Amino acid sequence: MKILYFAWLRERLNRASDEVSPPDGVVTLDDLVTWLRGRDEALDLAMTNPAIFKLSIDARIAPGHTPIAGAREIAILPPMTGG
Template sequence: MKVLYFAWLRERLNRASDEITPPSEIVTLNDLVAWLRARDEALDLAMENPAIFKLSINARIVPGDTPIAGATEIAILPPMTGG
């Protein structure tokens, strides 16, 4: 499974993506985010407030309680700023 990071999150992590194989107990997007944060201090700090991020499975934005079974691509999208 590929995890994509966008915008300022990608810049803070200094990478655009990760290839991961989550353990079987990781069932939902929320589980996955918690698991990723526990494994990566930089991601944990950047996602201090995970509720502000949008999540997508296979290019479709979905709620955090969505199961990840069958997902090939997960995206984490931070809130956008602009002017």
């Protein structure tokens, strides 16, 4: 599964994506975010308030309780800032 990072999150992590294989216990988007944060200190620090991020599965915005089975691509979208 490919994890995509956008905007300031991508810049903070210094990468645009990761390829991951979550364990069997990771079944929803919320589970995935928790698992990703637990294995990556930079991501954990960047996502101290995960509720402000939008998540998408295969290019469709989805709530955190959405199952990830069969997903090819998950995107993590931080809140937009303007100027």
